[in-house]
Amino acid sequence: MWPIVILLSLLGLTIFTWKRILRPFVFPTIWENLPGPAPSSFLSGSLGDLLSPRGWKWHQDIADIYGSVVKIKGLFGANYLYVSDPKALHHILVKDQHFYEETVAVIEGNKMLLGEGIFTSVGERHRLQRKALTPIFTIAHMRQILPIFYEVTYKLRDTFVQKVHKGERDIDILEWMTRMALELIGQSGLGYSFDDLSENASMHPYALASKKLIPLASQALVLRNIIMPIVTIGTPRFRKFIVDYLLLPFPLVKELKEIVDVLYGTSVGIYETKKKLLAEGDEAVSSQIGRGKDIISILMKANMVATDAERLSEEEIVTQTTSLTFAATDTTSSALCRTLHLLALNKDAQGKVRQELREARQQNGGDDLDYDMLVSLPYLDAICRETLRLHPPVSFMERVVQEDIILPFATPVKGVDGEDIAELPMPKGTHVFISIIGCNRNPEFWGPDVLEWKPERWLNPLPDSVVNARIPGIYSHLLTFLGGGKSCIGFKFSQLEMKIVLAILLETFEFSPTDKEIVWQMNAIASPALDWYSTHGSLPMKIKLAPCVA
Template sequence: MMNIFTNGTSSNEAYIDNLAKIYGSLFKIHALWNADLLYTYDSKALQHIVLKDQHLWEEPDELLIMNGRTFGVGLLATLGDHHRRQRKVLNPVFSIAHMRDMTPTFYSVVRKLRDSLTKLNETEKEIDLLPWLTRCALEIIGQSGFGYSFDTLEIGAPEHRFGHSMKNWTAAMNNTGLLIGRFLLLPIVHNWGSRRFQRAVVDFLPWKALHEVRDMVDVMHSTSVEIFEKTKQAIKEGGIAATERIGGGKDIMSVLVKANMLASEEDRLPDNELIGQVSTLTFAAMDTTSNALSRILHLLATHQDVQDKLRKEIQEAHFIHGEELDYENLTALPYLDAICRETLRLHAPVPILMRVATQDAILPLANPIKSTDGRDLHEVLVPKGTSILISPHHCNRDPALWGPDATEWKPERWLKPLPESLVEARVPGVYSHLMTFLGGSRSCIGFKFAQLEMKKCQESHQSQAM
């Protein structure tokens, strides 16, 4: 096998696409320090990894530790029963019923974005929309998630420290030294001494990149504590204090804190785990959604016929239901839904995830692969400790499932029955035969939230352009 870090191309995506074309739906990659990784998008293998045998495939220790140290003890930092207990408390706040309650808040935020872009359009020939979409995504999760405003969405408004830290954390962590430290040192040293001792060591080390990340994490934590304490205080005071919060006390954190108070002792989450959800949910909701929205805008700009059809659908809906579509009328627009689904299919915001085998495991395959001696393998033995990369990107684009046009952007495919090959494959995704939001106990808990945000932003943007 070739080495994934010496790909000889300008695009990692093109390199991995080429490997998939040559070797099929499961292959081995030689990585750094002679480590071997498996890479798969085989539908049957994915069923076992994320559903049937998910207890055998956990997230790597270094990722869980890093998430815990960065965001707190939230969904991205927990496993097993601990993770399930958190999801049990969180699930109701991401229900369709609660999405209906939050829709007016979405409208309020998106309206501010629309007003600022309208003003900007009067003076600017070109507008970089991605920063605006990121600001909008942060404000939506701020208001509907925490009853908190991070951004007025006005032209020239100062950037909130929390938003700045969230936006720049991923890039900061891609520093070569920090990457090596994360994978090699963090799993070893994270239990050395007390937290106070570890902090003193971080402060002492003359390492600028590490100090930048430290400062970002400090901002995330202090803001999360502030949001949580304000929520608790408003609920404690009740009455006007609760209803005068942004969103009228229907934000995710308010509902979550109330539900947690009523939960049984064994299900109740400690305060630090509720605090940990603030940065966790913001990180999951901000860049991924804004990137998906920018993808849609780019695709619509290069497919004028699709954009015209979408605008017509939105215009007709406004004529029938008024300018502000409620949750039911917004989610009932078939072409808008098809555009969102197709974009999430072709451009999964998180293209690859890693799991580690917790014990020796047999991984069955829907599509047999060739062994080095030419035999067809219908299953592979994966030794304990092996890392495996699972690919929503390639599963969503697999021609064996989606047909020969799998790599083309065609929203119309969602307006007719999907291929039998796809339906029969039983792809274990939580959403529309897609692996975009994963599946099983670690599926994206906020996928309905993301869908609503994407649709509301598109509905507003397209109606503004009409």
């Protein structure tokens, strides 16, 4: 037995040494001519830098030094591609999207966290799930749920008024934005209330679990990339052994499992309640929170009349509940926190948007703005666009090549030997990191002030350099919400949430920074904290009633 194990180990080591160390020198390919940073680790290459919660400088440095197409080293010296070139992105996200799928580690890791939902399905199942959800995210539906957004946001405003009516107070904005974002998707997405947003109310277990999930999951990214491919092989008994004996002993994994149990259990409870109400008829559905216009109620109704080929399983609907709730909560709260933080640091911009909001309400007779009025406010829109350009909640995405394919570039890359590289052969299995921030912050498109937060850049026609770049994003020449078949299905929903929350809060309150230093961790979703490695996010800010409101 042992001689065979030793022989196989030596064989594996020989193959690895040849493929990773000797062959590139003996038979160099165009990949060896592609520039990129030296790896910081033989085992994990540059992944530790790329996935670090304080990785902002590393990401900016490789963009500044190497440009829009960069070779980085992955596990055991494997060649990975880090790309923000718009033509390459068009091929990856749109033209050849089926050749670039999410990695096994990402898919299986997300399945463990979220279940078999839209963020973990591929191929035909993803298409069917997206088709079922798309009608719910139309502008027509956004108009219908607008009153729900206002109602929830006013609850938070009233709570803040109670907290600051006697004077300025320090408030943890992240906690309240998380609670409110969850309640917004709860009522409009699930027809379910998680939180009455009162000061003395305890955070729902789902909110507590959701708040901890991203920081913890981000700490496990390298472990995920190594372990997840193993979990998908062998018999169910072998996979269970891997999970129970190799993963669960890690305290981090054990805590993640407890979080997942809370998320899934809540989703099952919501689904079963919906199922019962649908069986009772339209009157019962209309009497619930969300008045039957919530995403899951509409999805379940449509699913009842769908063909057998396009019908989603109960498990898929349950996991849509988890997936959509989780995605809408953390990305929205991150974007809102970042916007309020920037406005606290830029009081002129805060005053200007407050004035715009108050004048718009006056012109509307003191009533809430309808959908068309809200989305047409130029400075509020500029603030949202500029924040999502410079600080997208998600900084990069990962794909893996499914079949050998050629990837062309809009701008040729200068090779190590000085020769131009206009395209790159992508062998099956190659990992590709799509740099969202690299694309959004490209100075060739946006100019030398690209790293400055300047809402005013959106008040005039965009430069030809931006328009002609043909960035394949679905939103405003940006990659923030991606593009193609895996683009963010709820980006209009997210935009509406942001604008209503900002409109109501900025009309009423003035936001200022505290004396505490805030860092923004580069997690899977950017998160504010008081130190780089905290798993408990926080964004303390000073809040008081804005002038002319008291």
